[in-house]
Amino acid sequence: MPANILDGKSLARQIRSELREEVIDFIENNVTIPTLAAVLVGDDPASEVYVRNKRRDCEEVGIGSQLHKLPAETTQEELLALIGKLNKDDAVHGILVQLPVPEQIDTDRVLEAISPAKDVDAFHPQNVGRLVQNRPVYLPCTPHGCVQLLKRNNIETSGKHVVVVGRSDIVGKPLSVMLAQRGADATVTLCHSRTADLPSVTRLADILVVAIGRPNFITADMVKPGATVIDVGINRTDDGLVGDVDFAAVSEVAGHITPVPGGVGPLTRVMLLVNTLNAARRLVTSY
Numbered sequence: 001m002p003a004n005i006l007d008g009k010s011l012a013r014q015i016r017s018e019l020r021e022e023v024i025d026f027i028e029n030n031v032t033i034p035t036l037a038a039v040l041v042g043d044d045p046a047s048e049v050y051v052r053n054k055r056r057d058c059e060e061v062g063i064g065s066q067l068h069k070l071p072a073e074t075t076q077e078e079l080l081a082l083i084g085k086l087n088k089d090d091a092v093h094g095i096l097v098q099l100p101v102p103e104q105i106d107t108d109r110v111l112e113a114i115s116p117a118k119d120v121d122a123f124h125p126q127n128v129g130r131l132v133q134n135r136p137v138y139l140p141c142t143p144h145g146c147v148q149l150l151k152r153n154n155i156e157t158s159g160k161h162v163v164v165v166g167r168s169d170i171v172g173k174p175l176s177v178m179l180a181q182r183g184a185d186a187t188v189t190l191c192h193s194r195t196a197d198l199p200s201v202t203r204l205a206d207i208l209v210v211a212i213g214r215p216n217f218i219t220a221d222m223v224k225p226g227a228t229v230i231d232v233g234i235n236r237t238d239d240g241l242v243g244d245v246d247f248a249a250v251s252e253v254a255g256h257i258t259p260v261p262g263g264v265g266p267l268t269r270v271m272l273l274v275n276t277l278n279a280a281r282r283l284v285t286s287y
């Protein structure tokens with residue numbers, strides 16, 4: 001029997017409509033519009049699309065957004081100066097520097113310069129540390145999107161074996177930590193490019209999460225029948241956008257599966273809005 005499709009697009013729409021109510025309520029009570037400042041350096045077309053979509057999402061739920069577009073030859077000092085200004089600006093609650101930045105700029109320095117209180121990507125080492133200690137201020141957007149997709153589809157993680165493929169700072173590492181925490185209570189295996197006999201590990205997964213950026217990498221023989229498969233990959237190929245999972249073949253084996261597009265991506269976007277509203281709440285309550 002083909003797998004159930006985990007429809008991220010409609011779930012994201014539902015969460016956005018919940019958020020819209022919360023934003024209206026916040027504005028009424030605080031006379032402040034929660035505002036995201038997006039910083040885009042250079043003219044990478046994919047980054048331009050991502051930032052445009054993020055701003056459109058903000059508009060849809062009543063969150064304000066600013067675009068700070070800097071030329072490709074911007075120096076590190078110039079970018080740090082802008083971040084310093086946004087850190088101090090009380091009208092800005094969340095700051096996002098779209099990655100990647102041009103090569104003359106040190107990404108780590110930039111991410112560390114963003115005030116942890118306004119770090120709605122949750123990339124600052126302070127926010128990463130707090131996440132590991134299970135007292136997060138902000139949850140990173142893509143891992144949080146994956147967790148919400150599981151929760152809101154009533155897919156139990158407690159006592160389950162989750163196998164995460166890919167150890168990136170943005171997805172694999174934080175998601176492994178989050179699912180192993182008290183509350184989620186999964187047993188987590190984190191796999192990467194040096195994992196020996198990967199298929200023998202992925203076949204153990206009750207929940208398989210794949211975030212490696214290799215089109216159609218996970219094949220049907222790598223999946224336990226009935227498993228939940230979360231595909232975080234977005235790969236541009238001659239056949240259009242495809243995930244890291246061979247969707248057609250794996251959906252014949254899996255119990256639940258996310259499509260690409262329309263799976264994790266829409267939830268990642270919505271979690272940025274959640275963090276921006278939380279940032280505004282924290283700022284007005286001076287927490």
Ligand code: GUN
Pocket residue numbers: 096097098099100121141170
């Ligand atoms: N580039 C690709 N993904 C992301 C993300 O989640 N946040 C930022 N700031 N840049 C990205």
